[in-house]
Amino acid sequence: MVKRTAQDIRRRNRFDTLRCVYAAPAPVSRQDIAAATGLSFATVANLVAELLEVEVLVEAGHEESGGGRPRARLAVNAERGVLLGIDVAETGIQAQLFDLSLTVLRSVELPLPGAKVAPADVVETIVTGVRELLASTGTPSSRVLGAGVSVPGLVEREGGVSVYSPYWSWRDVPLRALLAERLDTPLYLDNPLKASTVAEMWFGAGRDVDDLVVVTLRAGVGAGVAVDGALYRGATNSAGEWGHSCLVLGGRECRCGKEGCVEAYVSTSGVARTVRELSPDSPLLRDPDESAVVEAVARAQSQGDPVAVETITRTAHYLGTALADLFNLLNPQTLVVGGWLADRLGEPLLRHTREVVARQAAPQPPEAVRLQRSTVPDNPVSLGAATFALEGFLNDRETFGPVKAGRRNARGARTRTAP
Amino acid sequence: MVKRTAQDIRRRNRFDTLRCVYAAPAPVSRQDIAAATGLSFATVANLVAELLEVEVLVEAGHEESGGGRPRARLAVNAERGVLLGIDVAETGIQAQLFDLSLTVLRSVELPLPGAKVAPADVVETIVTGVRELLASTGTPSSRVLGAGVSVPGLVEREGGVSVYSPYWSWRDVPLRALLAERLDTPLYLDNPLKASTVAEMWFGAGRDVDDLVVVTLRAGVGAGVAVDGALYRGATNSAGEWGHSCLVLGGRECRCGKEGCVEAYVSTSGVARTVRELSPDSPLLRDPDESAVVEAVARAQSQGDPVAVETITRTAHYLGTALADLFNLLNPQTLVVGGWLADRLGEPLLRHTREVVARQAAPQPPEAVRLQRSTVPDNPVSLGAATFALEGFLNDRETFGPVKAGRRNARGARTRTAP
DNA sequence: AGACTATTTACAAGGGTTAGACGAAGCCTT
DNA sequence: AAGGCTTCGTCTAACCCTTGTAAATAGTCT
Structure with missing residues (x-):
């Protein structure tokens, strides 16, 4: 215990x-x-x-x-100082430099090698990015209070180890140790879901809320849970793996090997698949790239294109069903939907989804079902990563000692004058 | 906050x-x-x-x-005293009297009127039960430290209000206030899922674990979540409504009006339906009562009856899929399965389910997926209800004051002798 | 009986919160 | 310009909780 x-x-x-x-x-x-x-x-x-x-x-x-x-x-x-937030994604990294008010001072994006990515590649890219950020802003490294790094997959936080990374089949890569050899700043490792959730708690919709769920829809999908004002991590820091929950038993094949996962329906590729199912030779599919399809759907639906509208409706149906389950299971004060896909499909998707959720989350009273879009601007993952660094700094016992004798004495208190 | x-x-x-x-x-x-x-x-x-x-x-x-x-x-x-635990179910109540070691001293079961059940009926039945328990054991009511009452549905705990009860369509029934008029003991109200979970935390598989999920399979199904050694209640004390999560989009019709709910597959009636789907004129269905069907399946499967075996296999497939989702989302240290259905189908069901979960919960390492049967004997709901009363007693500020001056003085401490 | 050992008890120290007294810093009236 | 009024911020003493450590206690063993 x-x-x-x-x-x-x-x-x-x-x-x-x-x-x-x-x-x-x-x-x-x-x-x-x-x-x-x-x-x-x-x-x-x-x-x-x-x-x-x-x-x-x-x-x-x-x-x-x-x-x-x-x-x-x-x-x-x-x-007071600066913080670094680094979002390591499948194809590249984004590194951002923040001041202590968590305003972005500068960001860089660097690609990762297309082929099999080794830990050393990621380390090298991060180091390059950090150097560039500091150099271009003339920031001495002494002003860096900490750096947060988000890597996909399962992360062992205390040890700073990437336990498992699906893209690159990493197993137990001691990423923090590797980075520590090259960077002279406190390092905090976690995954993108946790980072987004923390960003939402500090700077987004979770600011005045103690229990919330944050759902991220991108190429993959996942959730983060905050309970009682603190991020819920579970036994091995892997709580929130929601993308491969079953939505349709025996449904669409998912890249994870299972069938009917949430991710197969409400991710970027899931939406593209919905379009293909609806109308295999729709002009929306002209550009075969899945992101492009989503963009096309977003544009077309505002002009009333029937396939696009139906795609939104179906996606809302899938998403709403899945979110209603989260509401019922976790009963958060509010549920936040973010991620590239949610940004693109925006309010039309959310509006429909809200209806579905309200219908399916009975017996929850409708007012208990607060569903909103993420209000965090820019990249919530790197912001969240920087927030981990901020939290780390706030826990630093050097800076925030237990009621420091020095300070207290200076003010004349805490020194027992009597026997 | x-x-x-x-x-x-x-x-x-x-x-x-x-x-x-x-x-x-x-x-x-x-x-x-x-x-x-x-x-x-x-x-x-x-x-x-x-x-x-x-x-x-x-x-x-x-x-x-x-x-x-x-x-x-x-x-x-x-x-030291006795505790009361009362399990209000659809057709009747079970009231149990416990000593402080939470050993059952006596129990009674009383039916509820078959027709529409009014709050007054339930109150009357509870009062009768409690009187009988105390009278038959010769317990003066002064020895009762508290009584816990479990009612199905949504419960507003602090207020002691049954916000919504599905069986009887109650809305906002102030049950604790009604009972307080008749019983002179501290009363604690909550629902069966929460009660079972708390029972498991104190006396079952959760004894040495801080994060666990308890799943109950009966006529209805539901879950309870404990985080960090404390029951997780959510924003409105309705966390754990898991029975109507979607397992198969567009699947079996559920009594809740939705389709494909977990409950439609792994509850008593869900299993009976699986048998009917597999073999509509199987002898297992001779007695049309659903509980009887489950009993028949349990008996027949041990003799290798193919329909019964296949029923178990399918049920394990449904259950395993749903539980794998819980593992991934909540990442508990252990997951406990209890309830009448789990008791009846027992180890054969769990064995199959474990395999399914292990397969589907990837990338969780298999050893992270601990799945066990409930070890709480007898009725976990009334035990859990009594445990709420125990917890209430332990929080009683009369008894456990903040480091009482009286006691401490008696022992000579805490009294500043100096100026 | 005396030595030895491990458990309890007692106590002071250390970390935290908080009510309440008191000085500080503005407005407003005289 | 001085003095009252009001609200804010600081400081201190009081209280709650945990914990390391010295002293007291209660057994066994020789």
């Missing part, structure tokens, strides 16, 4: 406090934070003092006051 | 400590508890002292010692 200590509470409260600051569109006051987190004002003041001390937060002006001392406004100190 | 305090830690540790004592087949020492929970010995000694004080635990002899002070053995004080 995992042990829980008082410091976990503190850590959690620090997270909540900071999440509040990130979540707000404008600088917030200590009072706002206390109200939002449910913590006492004293505690918030404590935590904020600590965050100001290490310069993660800064004071940013004051609120208007109608008599009485004006509230100080707090904001993230974007200048 | 829900607030976390230091007392939560204490409460949690108290639970863990006691769970240890319950879990062990024989009385355990403080050292055993410390080892099992990962707590320091001092803390365990603290908690045990408190539990001894309120007489929930008693010392039960000493271990053999090869030189040195022998370890004291601790056991639950069964005499």
Whole structure:
């Protein structure tokens, strides 16, 4: 059984406090934070003092006051340092440099060799990308607070090992160790589903929600689950493998070897297949590339093309059925749909899906079924990876010591004066 | 956001400590508890002292010692009081009286009126059952520490309200309030899935596991999820509604109105349907009652009857597929299958199911896929209901105050002697 | 009886939260 | 310009929880 200590509470409260600051569109006051987190004002003041001390937060002006001392406004100190977020995908990597407010400063995309990709190739590409990001922005590596790396597949997080990667058939590749030889910064490894979920929790629809499910629709599909404000990882950090859940027993063959997987219906290739099933010689299939088909469907449906419209309807039916199951099983406060496919097919798909979900999720009352599109801009995976680095930094015991004697003494407290 | 305090830690540790004592087949020492929970010995000694004080635990002899002070053995004080567990099902209720070691002292079953069942009927039946249990055992009601009531459907736990009950079309019935008028004991309301899961966590396969999924196969089917040693409830306490997840899009009609639900395949009626599909005039169907069909299948398969064997195989295929999805999505340490159907079909079903799950849960390594039958004897629902009452009692601030001044003073500690 | 050993108990220290007193910083009135 | 009023932020003492460690305890062994 995992042990829980008082410091976990503190850590959690620090997270909540900071999440509040990130979540707000404008600088917030200590009072706002206390109200939002449910913590006492004293505690918030404590935590904020600590965050100001290490310069993660800064004071940013004051609120208007109608008599009485004006509230100080707090904001993230974007200048405090930078974070790296790296999204390793099948065909290439995207590396992004963020300031501490998690604004993208610069990004690069680098292809991976087309043939069999070895761990060394990925390491080399990442290192190149990182060097380029730092060089082009003139950032000394001392300012990097941490780097998050997302690799597909099963990841053993603490050890920084890619346990299994489907594309490249990796087994137990100690990726963090390999990268640590080349990069001098704290490294955090996880997979894209977890990264997207964390991004959504800090900066997206999960900001003011404690239980949510994030579903990502791209070439593959998957889910991330957050319970009680924390990412749910399961026993071996592989919770959320939802893409190969069975939607149709004995249905479409899936690339995983099974039949009827969710992914065979609501991924990029799944949608393309739906088009082919509906109308094998539809002009939508002119370009055989599956992404192109999806783009074509998106364009055509807005002009009322019947095949495109029916494709959307069917996809919504598949997706809605699968999502209703998630609602019933996990009962989240809200369910977020993101990923390239969801972006492309956008509101029309979601609108239909919402109807299906509402119908199928009975006996859940309809208002309990909140379904929304991801509000995270740009690439949620690299943002999420950077967020892992942020979380890691916030847990750094060097910076955020247990109520440091130094600081407290400086303020004259904590030193027992009596016998 | 829900607030976390230091007392939560204490409460949690108290639970863990006691769970240890319950879990062990024989009385355990403080050292055993410390080892099992990962707590320091001092803390365990603290908690045990408190539990001894309120007489929930008693010392039960000493271990053999090869030189040195022998370890004291601790056991639950069964005499400390009694708990009630009430399982309200479609056709009748089962009420059980437990001592504090959660041994059944007596049970009664009472039918509910066959026609439309009103809340007052259920209340009346429960009250009758409880009176009978107490009268027949000569238990004064002052010895009852609490009563747990399981009702099917959606339950709003804090309020003690049955939000929706499918059998009787109840909506927002304030069951706890109604019962409180008639019974003078703390009441805890929840549904059968949650109850079974909690029973499994305290007394079954979840004793030494922090993340588990409990699947119940009866007339209906459902799941319960425990995360991090605590029951996962979701946003509105309705997590675990798994029975109407889609297994076959457009498949068998389900009584819920949807098609292809898990429940239409692996419930009692689902199995009977499988038999009918396989061989419409099989002798297994002689008795048209669905439970009787399942019993017949269980008997016949052990004699190698081909229809029965094929029924088992198919059911295992359905069940295995559905369970593999749960493994992939939730990644529990272990998955427990219980319920009348699982009891009847027993090991043959599980053996086949295990194979299917192992095949379909890739890329999970096979050893990560632990699938076992429920080890809770008798009725897990009423046991779980009683466990809710136990948990409630353990959270009672009267009994387990925050480090009570009284007790501590008696022992001479905690009173600052200096200025 | 005395030595030895392992278990309990007691206690102080350390980490956390929080109410409440008090100084600080603005508005407003006189 | 001074003083009242009001609200915010800091500080401190009090309380809750865990835990390392010294002292007391209760057995076995010689």
